[in-house]
Amino acid sequence: LTENARACHADLLYQAAGEELAKRAPVDVLRDASSDVLAEIVDRHLEKRQRRTQELAVVTVTGKLLIYDSATGSSLRTVDAHYGGITCVAHSFDGSMVATSSSDDTARLWNAITYECLHTLYHDHEVFNVAFSNLNRSVVASCTFSGLCKIWNISNGDCLKTIESSVFTVAWSPSNETQ
Known part of the structure; x- marks a missing residue:
């Protein structure tokens, strides 16, 4: 994603990180994170989800x-x-x-x-x-x-x-x- 696209969708990226992410990082840290950081978090979360067994x-x-x-x-x-x-x-x-x-x-x-x-x-x-x-x-x-x-x-x-x-x-x- 481009920086503009990530910035426009930062709220969606934060929401997509879900409950698992909330257990690992305080909410205020995530709110202040750049869209690049949020995108990386979501990417890692999705990779983990895809690696899980059925x-x-x-x-x-x-x-x-x-x-x-x-x-x-x-x-x-x-x-x-x-x-x-x-x-x-x-x-x-x-x-x-x-x-x-x-x-x-x-x-x-x-x-x-x-x-x-x-x-x-x-x-x-x-x-x-x-x-x-x-x-x-x-x-x-x-x-x-x-x-x-x-x-x-x-x-x-x-x-x-x-x-x-x-x-x-x-x-x-x-x-x-x-x-």
Whole structure:
């Protein structure tokens, strides 16, 4: 990135460093850091993230989201994700988000690095399933036991469309080609 581009995006770079970085450096030091320093920090953080082994997300009937290292089986993180049992978990195709659905009438979107809850998506009934679109990567769908499917904007958590039918689960087609 050029110096101007880095300066324009310093806030985004700081935000991208996330929780792991905050543990290692005081916030005031980061705020005063040059955009070159922030860019280097983010680059190192992303390299570390890319070197990690594949993570496996496991959910429980007690509302916990458990993250494991799939190579070693070691526990990486436990998230108190929902008040009710979790019924489904899905990773976004770019790996930046995790979605969960629950018997507590919500679906939630999580930052896949920090596991901070980004959005809570409210329903009137237990949410049984959740799936990210692989073509329109700005949306996620969720469906309830009552037969309602909602399509959500992942950036702001707004409901874009509601489909009322006898749905029980949801899945996106792998492409926009018809068969």
